[in-house]
Amino acid sequence: MFKLILQLHAHKKGTGSSHNGRDSNAQRLGTKAHDGQVVTAGSIIVRQHGTRFHTGKNVGIGRDYTIYAKIAGTVRFGRRGRTERIISVEPLEEAKEA
Template sequence: MFCCDQINEHQLTLQSFGAMFFTAAKLGLLVPGQSPLLDSVRFASKKSGGSSKNLGGKSPGKRYGFKKQDGNFVHAGNILATQRLMRYHPGAHVGMGTNKTLFALEDGYVRFTKEVYIPPPRSPEVTQIITKLPKGALLYKTFISVVPVKQEGKFKLVDMV
């Protein structure tokens, strides 16, 4: 085995050989006729991971909008329109669900009308929209109503029974 002096000499010779080899390779001395600019020493490295962008932008639509058109016959409970914001307002014989879905309360024909809209006095709509309108301007909104069918006279009076 090596003695302490021999190990130090052995390590020195390996270090000096490695330094000399890389210096010579950089200078182009090992291969004649090759310029030092073409030689480069590459060391092991890890390539950085790529990044991804624009995730989740291709979701399908939610199918909001009116489901029954003007003049269609509807039964009680039929959905007339679905909406995320208040685009359509409930008119006569029309109810509104918790998610602003409009539905028919009675059998009849659907009517879409544009009517003057007067919001409640302390609603946020007053401070955001009404105050910015010019004086005397009217605000029109779309209302969906159901015109009920006339009841047929198939009833008997209690006195006649």
């Protein structure tokens, strides 16, 4: 007589290491220039998602919420009210005297 050999295979793939090997790139957010640090015009001060920090004097905000210096000066962090954190740039002393 005939011998019937039955071999079963998985109908779904196992979740192996080849399916898990991926990761996203870091977004490099955060403070790039700290309080009291001297920056040039156009320097990025903070990269952020949303307005964790708000703009003060002599700073601008990009469409991706990046805060940058509009003039050369010293970075100052402060608060407006109890909750709103602001960033400003004070002009350099040499510029005031000239």
